[in-house]
Amino acid sequence: MERSLILFKPDAVQRRLCGALLSRLETKGLKIVGLKMLQVTKELSAKHYAEHVTKPFYPLLEQFITSGPVVAVVVEGPGAVAVVRTMMGPTNGQQAAPGTIRGDYGVSRQMNLMHGSDSVEAAQREIAVYFTAAELMSYDSSLKGWVCAADEVK
Ligand code: IDP
Ligand code: MG
Numbered sequence: 001m002e003r004s005l006i007l008f009k010p011d012a013v014q015r016r017l018c019g020a021l022l023s024r025l026e027t028k029g030l031k032i033v034g035l036k037m038l039q040v041t042k043e044l045s046a047k048h049y050a051e052h053v054t055k056p057f058y059p060l061l062e063q064f065i066t067s068g069p070v071v072a073v074v075v076e077g078p079g080a081v082a083v084v085r086t087m088m089g090p091t092n093g094q095q096a097a098p099g100t101i102r103g104d105y106g107v108s109r110q111m112n113l114m115h116g117s118d119s120v121e122a123a124q125r126e127i128a129v130y131f132t133a134a135e136l137m138s139y140d141s142s143l144k145g146w147v148c149a150a151d152e153v154k
Contacts, residue, residue: 001077004074005129029148037070081122085116
């Protein structure tokens with residue numbers, strides 16, 4: 001079963017959208033297996049966004065992601081990584097279609113509310129950046145048999 005690392009970024013916390021965003025993930029059928037609020041430090045930002053640290057926009061990204069608390073969530077479900085990326089829409093809220101999270105809630109390239117891992121490998125790396133093994137829950141949901149068919153669950 002796939003897991004993805006989600007962040008509700010400082011803009012989502014400030015705009016009090018965490019509940020709405022979490023609800024969309026749960027309603028989709030994804031299971032929450034980790035959740036916490038934290039302040040991203042410069043060190044943590046560099047670890048998370050390792051692929052971006054040398055890019056020209058990184059100082060602005062660092063300033064943004066460390067500007068206030070975030071909510072980190074790990075969700076689990078069939079194809080969770082791609083499902084979350086599709087739900088979020090493209091990076092820039094101006095291009096994201098209505099119906100996607102970034103399309104419904106934002107108009108910014110930077111303040112786009114939510115991070116979601118872009119590959120299974122990235123998800124594994126990012127989950128370990130934000131969560132210890134003890135902070136991740138393994139449990140069966142009683143809805144399991146109603147979220148997808150048995151032959152769809154690996
Ligand atoms: P993604 O979040 O859709 O995967 P990435 O290209 O990986 O987008 O960029 C990471 C984050 O950096 C974005 O979500 C956004 O908050 C910010 N960002 C991306 N491009 C720019 C830019 O050109 N200027 C400022 N911030 C940017
Ligand atoms: Mg990315």
